[in-house]
Amino acid sequence: MHDPHSPLIRLAKRDAMPRGQVWAIRGASFVAAFLISALIFLLMGHSPVEAYGTMISGSLGKPTAIRQTVRIAIPLLGTALAIAPCFKMRFWNIGAEGQITAGAVGASYFALFWADKLPGPALLVVMAIAGAICGGLWGLVPAFFKAKWGTNETLFTLMMNYIMIGVVKWLQGGPWEGRPGSQIIPQFDSAAVLPKVLGVHCGWIIVLIMTVAMFVYMKYTKQGYEIAVIGESENTARYAGMNVGRIIMRTMFLSGAMAGLVGFIVASGADNTLHSGVAAGVGFTAITVAWLAQLNPFAMIAISMLLGILEKGADTLQTRLEVPASISDIITGIFLFCMLGCEFFINYRLILRGGHKEVAKQ
């Protein structure tokens, strides 16, 4: 029976889709992103082939280019790992930006004032621990309020970002200012700088270790199990005898501590100083990484590298083809949109009027 009055397009939730089909859709969304971006390049008067070539060679073409791409990916991966347990718990921590910054402040204190008092390796260890504790405490504040009074963690963690960035601005212009009037904190002593391994600061080793640790933590530990149960249903967690408030605070401390460690890595390894832009939006981009990887730590490696390639490639576009910076941003945006958007087609199907045919194209 064909009914002209039924709606043109209907949405229906899908059952679980076979793995192959899921990857086919993801591949198709990637192709779609390439095609749409190609259109933008054409409109701007550039050959898409040349543009993509430039992006690839600029991000992966030479060892130096690869190193720079990795440098972009390191904090993304570390922060995505940090927020993964919160998101698994459905605690929407969008305060990684502030937690990174808090960690960087903690590490910088020792880099600036203890460099001559501690031997090199010990200084770095103390900086790392200080970074983790500061980040962890900064993350603990919203968790405490959530556990005690049920405050909204999304707004709370977001606002905490601005406070911490403000603190760094004050430090920059006040107590930690280098040359008076410069508004800049001096460069770290070389003892406070992370050593390089294979040409990139050794933060990459730290985040790879974090990846494995986080995988094991989420999958095989009691704490990881508690986090998963709370994420599914707080009622069930209480029923099972879990202390939900304590677990929320513990998890947020852990998450903040990992973000703080990233702050230490960036300040010590990449920037060699502290400034208010130390987090540079990583705390937000990492949400995309975590989400695209569906909270799987190993998938996060690939996704953060991919975002590194996009960012570095877009940078190269600007310098070599003189494409405006906004166009690079648009290209990055298109890729992210297509990648996130395809999850919609994995979870829902479209039904056109008069039939049960699935719409497979993007």
Add this chain to the structure above:
Amino acid sequence: METVHAIELKHITKRFGKVVANDGVDLALNRGEILSLLGENGSGKTTLMNMLSGIYLPDEGEILVGGQPVSIRSPKDAYRYGIGMIHQHYKLVEVFTAAENIALGLSGKDHDRKTIAAQVQAISDKYGFGIDPNKKVYDMSVSEKQTVEIVKVLYRGAEILILDEPTAVLTPQETDRLFDILRAMKADGKAIVIITHKLHEVMAISDKVAVLRKGKYIGTVNTADTNPQKLTEMMVGHAVTLNIDRPQAKYKDLRLEVKGLNCLGGEGLPVLKDINFQAFGGEILGIAGIAGSGQKELLESIAGLQKAQSGHIFYYPPHPNSDIAGNHVPVDKAGEELVGKTPGQIRKVGVSLAFVPEDRLGMGLVGGMGMVDNMMLKTYKDNPGPFVDRKPPKALAEQLIEELEIVTPGVSTPVRRLSGGNVQKVLVGREIASTPTVLMTAYPVRGLDINSSYTIYRLLNEQKMKGVAVLLVGEDLDVLLELCDRILVLCGGQVSGVVDGPTATKEEVGLLMTHVGGGKEGERHA
């Protein structure tokens, strides 16, 4: 000569993806007739009726109203053809009066409140509803709200009424009153479809019974020519015994003592008021009451999930010679106070409480996890070290699949994907496997087919025979009266009375459900 049916369905088929919800259903109903649509959960009753009320469109087949083929595309269309549906969950605005609710959604300017109130009054008098058009919905009992829903569809000119499980939330007395109204409407020439799975109600009210099984139309019989046993066989597909056992346990010893328990609900209002009762090992204590009379809070208080304002819950360990003694750390003192303890603390002192909550996937289980991870929900901390040990829960999951015939693709398939009966077997199985001394269950057979329901009753009886104190919150009074040794009746958060299972009558329990102490005019809570 062929009579023109009020409504006729010809070979209606509806599919959802691969699932065939209705497969070639034929139905015919005349004016002045009541038809019961009978079938187990998931047999397609509601889907079929939703096609009549314009919520779904059939994939195949024809609907005829008064002999004319029609296409019902929306609830508005349904009203135009004189079809009105009374849903299981009422769709009323709490702060409006009955008349305002009835007028809601009607177009046109000639619907001023006074006229509507007068018309509502007229309908009410005609069929003996006895509703006050100016009463606010929040002041109404469940049965009054249902009445408003019925008047609403009558007001809109419905000639064909569909009632989806109308008695599920009513007391026996209210059910009788509803049936009187249905008979009055039948006498007035209305065609009525009532969806239900309570057999004695089918026998009491209907002229014809149509039976569905797993989406398939099994047949229509005249009520006068059938009996509950035959109908069950049509519904299930094979012979079943409908008797529930009530064996006597060896030991009967005091297990729980609740004294002067008071609790506040989410809105700061008292939900439990001065509750006093005792529960014994080797006994099934039924808990009856209108939905929302404090059943949930009572069980959750005992489980340590609900904070008590005042009062005591004392736990007494089982007799040292009984089967269930000494399975866990023994409780070191008789009369262990449970009030003020969390579920974890209760477990730690050695009280082995099993709790099958009403909300199976939202409280008792983790829907997104497989059976293995659900098995270890309460025991994951038992092994030393920071890592979980998935071997014992996996063994338990496999054991339960075999013992309880749980149908699942595998031990790691998310339990959310299992059918309702299998979900409940997973939950009850896990709780019983913890060798409890107290087993609390809330609506354990809700949504289950007949076979699964009887499996659950059997499991409860087994636990009772072992000396476990079983607390059973139920809604089907017939089952409670057959299964329980004693029944505690709640009314508006108070204990309204305790009756003996073998001797109590349904009417007696029904009266206690609405009036504290069974008196004439007690306090009444919706």
